[in-house]
Structures are given as structure tokens and as C-alpha cells.
Amino acid sequence: MIVTIDGVAASGKSSVASGVARALQVPYISSGLLYRGATLLGLQAGLDLHDARALLVTLQAQPLRLEPLAEGNRVWHAEQDVTEQLHSTRMDRGVSVVAALPEVRAWVDAQLRALEAPFVAEGRDMGTNVFPQAPAKFYLTASPRIRAERRARERPEDVPAIEAALILRDQLDAAQSAPATDAVVIDTGPLTLEGVIEAILAHLPARVPSA
Ligand SMILES: Nc1ncnc2c1ncn2[C@@H]1O[C@H](COP(=O)(O)OP(=O)(O)OP(=O)(O)O)[C@@H](O)[C@H]1O
């Protein structure tokens, strides 16, 4: 069984995916972490983030590993856990450039498709491109202001600056962020985190066929 949860930036995808996965007692997969990991390697190597060839050479020479722990996914680079370096304003600015490169997308897709189901996968194109065969698909939205207010509780930045950055990232990610035609779209704005998780669980068939 694969459940996909896609959506716009900071719509709650990873928090919701974690809660749904916990309820189903399966792992969850944060695909965005692989794009963030690729961005980190590019920045550390001083590469032009538009240079797909150089990025791929770096990724192949220094593999990244996604560890889908229930309490929060981790990313390993060789023997080093680099997860804490992946969520910052600097990383948010660079990641959409890297994620627009077809070669990097193919690299991430291959990593994800190699994982053994069952799991809950969250990102932008889990339901459309990576796991189109998934039997249960969801797409999370919320207004930029609400998302910025939520994020401001995690980062010491003001709401308008976060909101502007989220709107920009949504625009840069638009090509890969359309909801699947068979996804259930949930506006998380009026819902609590627990409310979103419950809404998704309520939509799941009692027994989801293997995908
Ligand atoms: N329904 C909700 N009600 C209140 N807060 C929420 C809700 N959903 C998510 N949050 C909070 O919003 C913030 C962003 O959530 P989260 O990091 O899960 O989003 P995301 O879509 O995975 O973000 P990103 O795209 O940047 O990786 C977190 O602080 C989370 O606790």
C-alpha cells in the first residue's frame, strides 16, 4: 500500500504524513529531503545550482541516503547525519532551482521507487509522477498567510517575509506541484493537524489494495 500526500510549501505535508503513517503503522517518506540534500551538496561543493551535470557527478560520487524513521526522516551523507542543515532560509531559496533540473528529478525518483512499500510518501509529485499507481492520494493546501503564521512559530522571522518566500517557492515549484486528478484536496487552513490526519484516515478504504 502506498498513500501519497502532496501539496504546496509548508501546507503540513510532513507533519500530516508522519501522523497518518503512525496511525497505519508504516514508514513515511519525505521526498523533499532528497532535493534539500542534493542542494546542500551543491552548495558545499560551491557549484552553480543550475549545473545539472556537476550536481549529478557530485551525487553519484557522494551518495545521499534517506532514512525513513517514524519520528522524522533523516538524511545521511556518507557517515554524517546532515538533516539539521536542510531546513533554513538559504536552503529554501536554493532547493527549487535544483528541483527544476530533470536530471536531479530522475535521480530522486529512482531513489524513491527503490523503496519497499507499504509507506506514506509526501512531496509535490508523489501522486502524479512517482507513484501514479497509489490507491490513495491527497493534496494539502492553505493560504500563504496561514502557512507563514505556522512557520513563524518555528523560525525567528516575520510573517510577511516568510509569506513572500512561500509564494515565490510555490511559483518556482508550480511545474511539478499540480494535484493528481484522483487526489482528495484538503484545505488545512481551518483544520488542526489532528483534524487533517483524521480527515485522511477517514478517506482511506478499510483495506487498501497493494500498489
Ligand atoms: N493543520 C495544521 N494546523 C496547525 N499547524 C499545522 C497544521 N499543519 C501543519 N502545521 C504546522 O505547520 C508547520 C509546517 O508544517 P510541515 O513542516 O509539516 O509542512 P510541509 O508541507 O512539510 O513543509 P515544507 O514544504 O516546507 O517541507 C509546522 O510547524 C506544523 O506543525
Ligand SMILES: Nc1ccn([C@@H]2O[C@H](COP(=O)(O)O)[C@@H](O)[C@H]2O)c(=O)n1
Ligand atoms: N516531490 C517533490 C518534493 C520536493 N520538491 C522540491 O523540494 C523542495 C523542498 O521540499 P519540501 O517538501 O521540504 O518543501 C520543494 O520546494 C521543491 O522544490 C519537489 O520538487 N518535488
